[in-house]
Amino acid sequence: MPRPGLVLDVDRSTPPMLFHHGESFRLEKLPAGRSRVVYPAEPLDALDDVDGAIADALDHPLDSDPLSARLFAGMRLVIAFDDVSLPLPKMRRPDIRQRVIEAVLDRAAAAGVDDVRLIAALALHRRMTTDELRHAVGDRVYDAFAPDGRIYNHDAEDPDGLAFLGTTPQGEEVEINKAAAESDLLVYVNINLVSMDGGHKSTATGLASYRSIRHHHNPATMEQSRSFMDRHSSELHHSNWRMGKVIRDAGVNVFQIETTLNNDTFGEKGPLSVLQKREWEWSARDRMAFLGMQAGLKRMGPNTRRRAFQSWEAPYGVTSVTAGAVDPVHERTLDHCFAQHLVAVEGQTDVLTMGLPYICPYNVDSIMNPILVMCLGLGYFFNMYRGRPLVREGGVLIMSHPTPWDFHPVHHPSYIDFFEEVLADTTDPKLIAERYETRYAEDEWYRHLYRTSNAYHGVHPFYMWYWGAHALAHLGSVIIVGGDVKAVRRLGFRPASTLQDALEMATDTVGPQPTVTHLHNPPIVMAEVT
Amino acid sequence: MSRALVLSRKPAKLAAAAVAGRLAPGRGATVGPLSLRDVDPPEPPTPEWVRLRPRLAGICGSDLATVDGRASRYFEPITSFPFTLGHEVVGDLDDGDRAVLVPVLHCAVRGIDPPCPSCAAGRTHHCERIAFGHLDPALQSGFCRQTGGGWSLEMVAHPDQLVPVPDEVTDEAAVLVEPTACAVHAARAVRSSAAGSEGTVALIGAGTLGLTTLAALRHLDGDTDREVLVTAKHPEQRRLAAALGATRTVTPSELARAVRATTASLVVASDETTASAAGGQLTGGVATVVDCVGSEASLAQALRVVAPGGDVLVVGMPGTTTLDLTPLWHRETSLRGCYAYTRDDFTTAFEVVIAADLARLLSATYPLSRHREAITHAAEAGARGAVKIAFDLRGEKHR
Numbered sequence: 055m056p057r058p059g060l061v062l063d064v065d066r067s068t069p070p071m072l073f074h075h076g077e078s079f080r081l082e083k084l085p086a087g088r089s090r091v092v093y094p095a096e097p098l099d100a101l102d103d104v105d106g107a108i109a110d111a112l113d114h115p116l117d118s119d120p121l122s123a124r125l126f127a128g129m130r131l132v133i134a135f136d137d138v139s140l141p142l143p144k145m146r147r148p149d150i151r152q153r154v155i156e157a158v159l160d161r162a163a164a165a166g167v168d169d170v171r172l173i174a175a176l177a178l179h180r181r182m183t184t185d186e187l188r189h190a191v192g193d194r195v196y197d198a199f200a201p202d203g204r205i206y207n208h209d210a211e212d213p214d215g216l217a218f219l220g221t222t223p224q225g226e227e228v229e230i231n232k233a234a235a236e237s238d239l240l241v242y243v244n245i246n247l248v249s250m251d252g253g254h255k256s257t258a259t260g261l262a263s264y265r266s267i268r269h270h271h272n273p274a275t276m277e278q279s280r281s282f283m284d285r286h287s288s289e290l291h292h293s294n295w296r297m298g299k300v301i302r303d304a305g306v307n308v309f310q311i312e313t314t315l316n317n318d319t320f321g322e323k324g325p326l327s328v329l330q331k332r333e334w335e336w337s338a339r340d341r342m343a344f345l346g347m348q349a350g351l352k353r354m355g356p357n358t359r360r361r362a363f364q365s366w367e368a369p370y371g372v373t374s375v376t377a378g379a380v381d382p383v384h385e386r387t388l389d390h391c392f393a394q395h396l397v398a399v400e401g402q403t404d405v406l407t408m409g410l411p412y413i414c415p416y417n418v419d420s421i422m423n424p425i426l427v428m429c430l431g432l433g434y435f436f437n438m439y440r441g442r443p444l445v446r447e448g449g450v451l452i453m454s455h456p457t458p459w460d461f462h463p464v465h466h467p468s469y470i471d472f473f474e475e476v477l478a479d480t481t482d483p484k485l486i487a488e489r490y491e492t493r494y495a496e497d498e499w500y501r502h503l504y505r506t507s508n509a510y511h512g513v514h515p516f517y518m519w520y521w522g523a524h525a526l527a528h529l530g531s532v533i534i535v536g537g538d539v540k541a542v543r544r545l546g547f548r549p550a551s552t553l554q555d556a557l558e559m560a561t562d563t564v565g566p567q568p569t570v571t572h573l574h575n576p577p578i579v580m581a582e583v584t
Numbered sequence: 585m586s587r588a589l590v591l592s593r594k595p596a597k598l599a600a601a602a603v604a605g606r607l608a609p610g611r612g613a614t615v616g617p618l619s620l621r622d623v624d625p626p627e628p629p630t631p632e633w634v635r636l637r638p639r640l641a642g643i644c645g646s647d648l649a650t651v652d653g654r655a656s657r658y659f660e661p662i663t664s665f666p667f668t669l670g671h672e673v674v675g676d677l678d679d680g681d682r683a684v685l686v687p688v689l690h691c692a693v694r695g696i697d698p699p700c701p702s703c704a705a706g707r708t709h710h711c712e713r714i715a716f717g718h719l720d721p722a723l724q725s726g727f728c729r730q731t732g733g734g735w736s737l738e739m740v741a742h743p744d745q746l747v748p749v750p751d752e753v754t755d756e757a758a759v760l761v762e763p764t765a766c767a768v769h770a771a772r773a774v775r776s777s778a779a780g781s782e783g784t785v786a787l788i789g790a791g792t793l794g795l796t797t798l799a800a801l802r803h804l805d806g807d808t809d810r811e812v813l814v815t816a817k818h819p820e821q822r823r824l825a826a827a828l829g830a831t832r833t834v835t836p837s838e839l840a841r842a843v844r845a846t847t848a849s850l851v852v853a854s855d856e857t858t859a860s861a862a863g864g865q866l867t868g869g870v871a872t873v874v875d876c877v878g879s880e881a882s883l884a885q886a887l888r889v890v891a892p893g894g895d896v897l898v899v900g901m902p903g904t905t906t907l908d909l910t911p912l913w914h915r916e917t918s919l920r921g922c923y924a925y926t927r928d929d930f931t932t933a934f935e936v937v938i939a940a941d942l943a944r945l946l947s948a949t950y951p952l953s954r955h956r957e958a959i960t961h962a963a964e965a966g967a968r969g970a971v972k973i974a975f976d977l978r979g980e981k982h983r
Contacts, residue, residue: 499844
């Protein structure tokens with residue numbers, strides 16, 4: 055029986071806590087008597103028979119006829135699937151998308167469907183490479199569909215490949231992938247690593263254009279998404295749900311398949327298993343493994359270290375597969391996500407600490423640049439709550455990450471300009487949107503790189519910044535431990551050499567002897583704050 | 585007797601200065617042929633010449649190149665050794681008035697009549713007789729054996745070379761007038777270039793020349809919304825550039841990306857990584873680039889970011905340079921020098937210095953006796969948070 059997550063009160067006997075720190079780690083002592091640690095739950099039990107669960111979901115969907123009954127010869131079938139941003143780290147083969155897609159294709163073949171397209175629903179993310187597509191859908195599917203171009207990346211800037219479906223009552227324009235819009239059935243295959251994923255957001259964002267996405271990826275929406283891990287309190291999701299209705303009313307038939315994974319991120323055995331254990335339970339062998347890993351990482355050059363981390367494939371277990379109509383499917387999926395991630399936490403804290411790992415959704419096989427550091431910390435980790443933020447309004451967020459002034463030139467070209475130009479002017483999300491967004495979004499060079507290379511869309515760094523809008527408005531200050539000083543200052547944050555320095559600096563904002571809460575993430579943990 | 589910093593023609597010392605200057609800018613002053621000497625005051629070449637006792641005399645980039653043995657051999661026939669350096673000068677006249685020196689040694693100063701076509705047209709900086717007449721060869725005072733220079737207690741000047749300094753103008757402001765006149769001249773060239781009176785301009789370099797050119801351009805432009813991108817290596821330069829009206833200041837490595845983004849240009853390069861980082865040739869660019877550095881790197885950068893059919897104005901003094909001119913040919917870019925000023929530029933320079941408070945660019949002054957420190961400071965000005973360094977002759981004892 056896996057143990058649930060817990061909140062540990064720190065006393066003098068509590069060992070130093072593990073902080074992820076990019077492509078390394080730190081062990082930090084938290085102040086006794088006023089600190090607590092929010093630990094994730096142990097991995098939930100995985101399904102014994104994943105293929106059986108997939109078949110059951112497809113054959114007994116929620117509020118829908120069985121998939122086989124919706125397939126017929128001569129139809130146009132589009133299978134869309136989540137892109138390289140999920141899951142993190144990537145999943146050991148076979149990826150759950152592959153298993154689901156194979157099952158869908160088996161049923162399509164049995165029904166005589168031969169017009170099938172597979173589309174990576176990447177929205178404004180970078181195009182997936184051949185290897186990444188192979189990893190997601192498997193070699194068999196890729197080799198069957200790639201030669202005649204029937205597996206491809208969604209292109210949010212293809213004027214001939216988009217269909218305008220209408221507007222929501224709030225005036226939000228809905229424009230999605232034309233092949234998906236004109237299909238007889240759109241099967242969407244999700245990986246719901248966190249509760250933010252899935253639902254109507256899959257199609258309304260994953261297959262949409264900038265014209266459409268801009269209506270919910272903006273500072274006003276993001277600031278009113280509290281949090282975007284809690285879809286019922288998230289303006290981001292409300293907007294996507296409104297768009298989902300427009301999509302449905304336009305006659306697009308969506309068969310939603312959502313899957314959830316457990317917290318087995320680093321493995322219960324193996325070189326990284328210590329990262330999944332609670333510090334006071336570390337054995338002598340664990341300590342040796344950790345010290346050895348640290349020593350090895352120190353000897354590596356930065357590129358080798360990055361390759362070593364990025365090559366890690368998580369042994370996740372699949373905990374659920376649900377199919378059918380979008381709304382009931384997603385509600386059940388949320389139950390599975392929350393069962394794995396939610397930990398009850400009483401009261402807010404003055405200072406929230408977190409160690410940021412080497413990866414976020416937008417630097418797979420890439421560099422975690424400073425903008426992504428901001429997004430991971432103030433966007434994703436800060437929003438890992440339901441109810442109230444873990445840290446009180448006006449509180450301090452302390453993040454640990456090297457925050458290098460370094461960018462992947464192919465993946466993140468507009469990020470470089472955003473960092474050099476926009477953040478040098480202002481860090482205010484609203485001003486940034488007013489002054490700069492349109493120019494970046496419509497820049498022909500960024501558009502060219504997005505469509506033909508492996509670059510994120512020109513507007514993407516803006517979205518990363520907006521992702522942190524709620525936290526920026528909520529927090530009194532942000533401190534980054536161990537980061538590049540110039541890069542941290544460009545972000546508008548305060549640099550600190552050590553956690554102890556950072557805690558001392560935090561007293562400027564929240565006063566002496568503040569309460570401290572450490573979010574021990576990853577594996578993923580989400581606080582239910584009362 | 586007077587005292588002066590004199591540069592002699594000593595090939596061995598000049599070679600040593602060139603080596604030392606390459607190792608550390610400004611070190612040519614230590615090992616080279618520059619020396620502080622007691623000298624006889626220069627004699628007026630004709631009775632109409634007058635004595636000028638420098639109060640402040642600036643150290644210019646061309647002075648540093650000369651001291652460090654980096655100056656082009658082009659100058660050999662248009663300088664006359666030994667000479668006292670210093671052409672950015674505000675000084676006292678015998679009648680007690682102050683004057684700023686206009687150092688160009690053109691036809692009227694040389695006693696040549698009728699003047700050459702350029703001087704006749706008012707373009708005295710284009711004088712076609714700078715090695716002729718009753719003066720030794722020299723393009724300016726400060727490079728002429730007979731006139732002396734500003735890095736001394738006494739020099740001589742032709743009345744045509746003197747502009748009175750109004751009482752309300754401080755010495756610190758007046759010493760910036762000569763470099764600002766260069767800047768006004770450059771700014772006028774910008775306004776008559778492809779960028780015209782409103783087009784986007786990239787200005788490379790934020791030393792004295794870059795900052796004064798920016799100030800002059802803003803002064804001449806009035807209230808236009810012209811975008812001016814300025815490259816500045818150092819924080820103080822960035823601060824001053826912003827204060828003087830730069831739309832955006834960037835480091836040199838950021839310029840290509842900034843121009844690309846501003847002009848919505850595409851990029852061509854032989855590999856994806858270089859292209860994505862805007863490391864290749866921009867397909868578009870800004871109409872006019874003003875190079876206030878004049879180095880091989882800055883010129884190459886200028887050619888990368890200037891638009892097809894655009895203009896690169898070379899304001900900073902270049903030297904012998906290796907440059908791939910293929911893009912210049914292919915994109916029909918013009919590369920145009922921008923040297924010195926007209927008398928009208930000088931008049932406007934006074935206005936710019938006052939309006940933009942350019943006296944703030946004078947960062948430090950030194951007595952002649954500390955000339956090595958002064959020259960080193962000037963050579964490292966940007967990195968040390970400084971802009972213009974000058975000699976202060978006001979406390980020197982005349983003997």
